[in-house]
Amino acid sequence: MVTVKPPITEDKPVSVIMEDTEEDLETLRHSTAHIMAQAVTHLYPNVKLGIGPCIENGFYYDFDLDQTLSHEDLKKIESEMKHIIGSNEPFVRAEIPKDEALKKMEVLGQPYKVELIKDIDDEKVSFYTQGDFMDLCRGPHIQRTGKVKAFKLLSVAGAYWRGKETNPMLQRIYGTAFTQKDALENYLKLLEEAKKRDHRKLGKDLDLFSFQEECGAGLVLWHPKAGRIRTIIEDFWRKEHYKRGYEVVYTPHIAKLDLWKTSGHWNFYRESMFSPLDIEGQEYLLKPMNCPFAILMYKSQLRSYRDLPFRWAELGTVYRYERTGVLHGLLRVRGFTQDDAHIFCTPDQFESEVISVIDLAQFMLTSFGFKEYEIELSVRGKGEKEKYIGGDATWELAEGALQQALERKHLSYTLGEGEAKFYGPAIDIKVKDALGRGWQGPTIQVDFNLPERFDANFIGSDGKEHRVVMIHRTVLGAMERFLGCLIEHYTGSFPLWLAPLQIRVIPVTDNHAEYALGVKQRLENDGLRVDCNTINAKIGYKVREGIIEKIPYILIVGDKEVKEGTVSVRSRKKGDEGSYSLEHFLERIKQEIAAKE
RNA sequence: GCUGCUGUGGCUCAGUGGUAGAGCACGUCCUUGGUAAGGACGAGGUCAUGGGUUCAAAUCCCAUCAGCAGCUCCA
Incomplete structure (x- = not known):
């Protein structure tokens, strides 16, 4: 396939012959997005254009329109696109001085493009034109519109301009394109197949769980069959934990507001918590996490370094306020049971504890058939320190320690900046659902802060007090989310050891x-x-x-x-x-x- | 929370401004049948909830609740 690429060295366009590669597909999809924008411009001349990149399995383009688009409109846009493709217009690249480009977009009434151009840090900006349509674009593009052989518009949804909640919401049309018709058909079939694996459908078909309007959104009812599966998972989980030197503990579902103030949740996590309950004039909160209880337990007596580490595991049910739009079957709910544990150890023990948690998490995932997962090292974001508790030194220490553990295990991972918890950095492991969306399962979080806030110490061999190190971790994630992933992973055909009815x-x-x-x-x-x-x-x-x-x-x-x-x-x-x-x-x-x- | 769409018996869905339908599932009976649907009959819905418009609403409008796609969030 031939693409029209930006100039490499000289100031004129060059064409490069390319193999049918992934990069090639991206170019095709990006060009299809331009063709879609052209079609939309033909049908709705007043449209204001946003951006239109290619994405993992296709492309999208954002539009600001007076009217809302329906599925019928997508069909119209598709047929207009077919006309444009039929006319086989060439994509032509041009570079224009920035100020000229700005004027041009202002005249055309394209405020979003104006904003984009203003942000470009260059004297010149490049445009691509096909037929009567011109768009700000870095490129590259395919040579002619006629190269698009197989495409389909899939859905419309709202999307904030530049992804900011305070910006206006545009209409985003998603579509996909392939070099061959059968590749498109295969992809559409794949989407159909994925629907059949959806845990929400299977959960109903196999009578595993339900949500009831009378009960409330995001609150799971585990039917007997799912209950059976959960019992099997929990029994296995407990057994494996006892084997590895854990003890099992239980803690309450509510606690006084003051506890959450001390822990920092009230300041840093309040928007995810349900409103306080009034009990005999005292305010109590439904727990969004189990950690403060663990630390109270730790503090119930004087601790010696000889006793450490403590590994206290807990199937702890927590409640978090999640905005209605984010709820998603079992994968994102408002009440869920974490397969939590809190490890209290000395700084010396920290690394080996983290490594054995990584081992346990891998063992668990493997036991349940998950072979593919992604590991992320979640650290603080730059320039938003106010979102996190604790000083730079402790954060750097903790981040470094986690990274070292990963490297010691020779695990490949990505760095997630700004993905840390408010109380510390973490190693997060993500498992994918039927549609390839990643969901966080196991997580290993360092916490140098709660011990400080609660003044949790141990007596060292020197007879003096030392700050204890606290690790929060889950090796499945949450029972609800884990079941959802399991259902999709096995398409409801649970292996014999897990099958509710064998x-x-x-x-x-x-x-x-x-x-x-x-x-x-x-x-x-x-x-x-x-x-x-x-x-x-x-x-x-x-x-x-x-x-x-x-x-x-x-x-x-x-x-x-x-x-x-x-x-x-x-x-x-x-x-x-x-x-x-x-x-x-x-x-x-x-x-x-x-x-x- | 935001944008759009959706909400009809247990499930999947059809339907129209004049007081509800199919298939499957369910029950009874006939049938006693060897590896993906035997037959007959029957029961079951205030068409999500609350308002409004109308002589009349399940069908139109509004709100609420819930779900779906995505955005944002979360991780």
């Missing part, structure tokens, strides 16, 4: 019901989760029900099985597998459970 026994006729119930009993005696479908229906029907419910194993028993003392096995993975003795089957699934497959 096995269903189906008798061929009423005559085999007794045998079927016996099989069920036998399997239940071995701790398996089994039911037996004795309803009056043909087995094809019952098998279908079992498949839709994504049950890992369906056992069919009829005359043959009764006579031979066997079960006919239908697995979710392989389908009909023929008959096995019950003992053989038991052996097999016990192995599968142990392997967490």
